[in-house]
Amino acid sequence: xxxxxxxxxxxxxxxxxxxxxxxxxxxxxxxxxxxxxxxxxxxxxxxxxxxxxxxxxxxxxxxxxx
Numbered sequence: 921x922x923x924x925x926x927x928x929x930x931x932x933x934x935x936x937x938x939x940x941x942x943x944x945x946x947x948x949x950x951x952x953x954x955x956x957x958x959x960x961x962x963x964x965x966x967x968x969x970x971x972x973x974x975x976x977x978x979x980x981x982x983x984x985x986x
């Protein structure tokens with residue numbers, strides 16, 4: 921014959937609501953808002969100057985005889 925023993929752990933009078941803790945532990949730092957927006961894109965550098973075309977034949981200043 922088994923003797924019924926009382927439950928060693930009495931039921932908690934306050935039911936556990938679950939979810940996040942409404943009162944955070946002061947020993948634990950609260951997590952921050954998360955990572956920031958990320959690295960700021962660097963401005964695009966100005967394109968290199970276009971090289972000048974090679975010098976062509978000099979324009980004739982004297983009119984050609986017809």
